[in-house]
Amino acid sequence: MANQDYPGVCMACTTDECEVVAPDVAAVRERVLYEPITGYTKNIINNLTTAMPDIFKNVEDAYMAFDAVKAVIAMGLKNRDNVDLHGLGKFRVEKQDGKNVVTFEPDQALNAIVGE
Known part of the structure; x- marks a missing residue:
């Protein structure tokens, strides 16, 4: 299942031939720098970095966690779950x-x- 934000980057699959691949960290950092996070997405990212600074050291780390949640939702819906x-x-x-x-x-x- 391709990540909806990063075409070609698989986040999780249910097929044997697909491997789970981490997101391209450089692409995430570039996206955060050049496409400002707004609205409630920004609120989520800020809360993650504030509530768990030992886990989310920066905005990019928190955004990758948010991307993983979106990918799981998209994968489940794609599978009609x-x-x-x-x-x-x-x-x-x-x-x-x-x-x-x-x-x-x-x-x-x-x-x-x-x-x-």
């Missing part, structure tokens, strides 16, 4: 008007926060 992220919700592929679309069902805990 339900991707259940505890505390967040469930991503799935459904047919709507004859087309495959990604849907998201929030976890009860997330719904409770929004309902407050």
Whole structure:
């Protein structure tokens, strides 16, 4: 399964002929430098580096972790699996008007926060 952000870079697969390959660190660093991280993605990256500075030494390290999460979600959806992220919700592929679309069902805990 190719990483959606780095075509040709496999992050994880379920086939025997595919090997898990780490992302190109130089490409990640270049992307972070030249394509500023914005919105809630920036918030996630900042929180990762702040909460776990011993693991995420810089923005690039945190962004690679974020890329890995996106790759797992994309892989699961490509395989037509339900991707259940505890505390967040469930991503799935459904047919709507004859087309495959990604849907998201929030976890009860997330719904409770929004309902407050």
